[in-house]
Amino acid sequence: MVPMTDQIDLLVIGGGITGQCAALAAAEHGACVRIVDFKRNAGSHANAGSLHVQMQSRFLRLNPHLADNLESSLPLYLEAVAAWEALDRKLGGVELTREGGLMLADSPEQMTFLRQKAEREAKKGLSVDILDRDALPKIAPYLGSTIMGAEICHDEGKLNPLIANRKLEARLTELGVEHVYDRIIGFDMTTSNPIAKGTIDHSADQIVIAAAWGSGALANELGLAIKTPPEPLHMNITEAGDYRIHHLIQHAERPITLKQFRSGQVVIGGGWSAQAGEGDGIPTILSQSLLGNVALAATIAPGIGGLRLLRTWAGYNTPVDGKATIGPTLLHPRLHLALPGDAGYTLGPVVGQCAAALAMGFDPLTDPTPYAVSRWT
Ligand SMILES: Cc1cc2nc3c(=O)[nH]c(=O)nc-3n(C[C@H](O)[C@H](O)[C@H](O)COP(=O)(O)OP(=O)(O)OC[C@H]3O[C@@H](n4cnc5c(N)ncnc54)[C@H](O)[C@@H]3O)c2cc1C
Incomplete structure (x- = not known):
């Protein structure tokens, strides 16, 4: 194994909007952060930039059994657009408008x-x-x-994801966040450290899994029955x-x-x-x-x-079950999940910030308790 940085405070698995916003929040609190990303099929690089808040008719039509999950998540959507507005200001504008x-x-x-x-x-x-x-x-x-x-x-709006992604990446680089190409394939069950496909050592104090379609396989290893089919x-x-x-x-x-x-x-x-x-x-x-x-x-x-x-x-x-999953896994409390659950570009900033906050011990933007990992055990 090849060590890269002496001590990583937070390793984020997945470099889409959720992982990047987890990394941003932690780095702004002074943490040494690495993003490890397989650079494949990120929804964040394909999305349309809609800031969704109202329940999407398509989701209700396709998943009537998950309507309660979506409905109970509506307060998180309101927090999500507020988080995007803050990010818009921080990044110097991502063409965000909120005209409904x-x-x-x-x-x-x-x-x-x-x-x-x-x-x-x-x-x-x-x-x-x-x-x-x-x-x-x-x-x-x-x-x-x-x-x-x-x-x-x-409450709804829109933004330009091409601009947002570019500016966010530049900000992370300014803050010294490391971006490393690799694929995490599992965890050492004794130490909770990640096992990678490549030869780099990704050991870190805390780990956030924000790998969207790749999260299911990693969560299954941790005993969580989460399905993330793309x-x-x-x-x-x-x-x-x-x-x-x-x-x-x-x-x-x-x-x-x-x-x-x-x-x-x-x-x-x-x-x-x-x-x-x-x-x-x-x-x-x-x-x-x-x-x-x-x-x-x-x-x-x-x-x-x-x-x-x-x-x-x-x-x-990666729609999952219409409800976000945020926070530490029960058996491996150093490993945290950050899954938006649906409308992931809208929810990514708030979900990423909350997961990083729980991992690093600063204040989350909103109470993540309703989205705890425990519902999957
Ligand atoms: C066509 C399209 C349009 C969309 N439009 C909208 C929209 O308008 N508004 C909205 O809110 N949402 C939209 N979405 C959904 C949204 O894009 C995604 O839900 C969101 O981007 C997910 O962000 P994320 O950071 O959680 O994951 P992603 O952006 O998917 O990033 C996950 C990253 O993790 C990496 N990864 C996976 N497994 C591993 C592993 N084992 N090790 C290392 N890295 C790994 C992947 O390579 C990827 O880079 C759209 C999706 C699509 C496909």
Whole structure:
């Protein structure tokens, strides 16, 4: 084994948004931090930059049995957008705006679904309203004529992940956080030290596992029945048009997220499948997802129909069970989990900070007790 740094206070396994924010919080408290990352299929490098707060209809549709997990996590989503706003200020701007998110309906049944959802969300502290058709042209004149109303969640927003990732990495380097390429394949059950594929010694005082799709295998070794199967998803981005879409757009029944960057480019996704890669390979595009996704976007917001598609890509999401998992594992208290559970780019900063706080003994941004690892034992 090759030692690199004399004493690592915190080793973070996984260099996506969650791991980076764990590293940032610890380094700002003076800790010597290393991120070890396999540099493969990070959702943080594929995501769309939606700051989700309201319950996503897609998640509820696909996982009705996990609705309680999502609903009980809503206060964490409010903390998450506050954490992003703080990060936006700290990094000198990541094009974050928080002008609200619209979930659209084009049938009376969908309006009923949205009304009931909004009532539940308001009870959890979200700022939500139901808008009828007449209210929409004033705030969203780009919407198509089939839309008959919407739920607006005033807490939601968007940011540019390309800018956020670049600035965050630069800040970590400034703070002296080490970035090391390697894959952790398990732990020494006596010492809790990590076992790596490479020859570097990654022993550390405390360890945060923030490896998204790679976390399940590591957690299973620790006796935790966590499943983290990666979900291959499709994304698109158009050329720049006039900046008119200020909200994050979703639909009550159909798989879509749509937003516009400050550059004018429209980012279109929302859960259309991609083809999983072989083994650790990267996922690839399915033509039916590409066509279905952009056709749906053009129906919802006809004004974007004239924009040319610049790029499409696929990436791995790790939704787990709709609820974050944060904190020490019971049998190995030096090993901590930091799993967002769903909407991981939104939740990454708050989940990473809380996990690092529990590991290093400083104050977490919010009480992580509801997300303790104990529910998996
Ligand atoms: C197409 C797409 C669009 C999305 N859009 C949004 C969105 O708009 N808003 C939102 O909130 N969320 C979105 N998500 C979800 C979000 O991107 C992810 O949930 C989030 O980025 C997860 O961050 P993370 O840091 O926890 O993990 P990741 O970013 O996935 O990083 C995990 C890292 O751990 C590494 N790793 C894995 N195993 C090991 C190991 N054993 N040893 C060392 N390293 C390891 C991986 O190589 C990877 O680099 C989207 C996801 C996809 C795929």
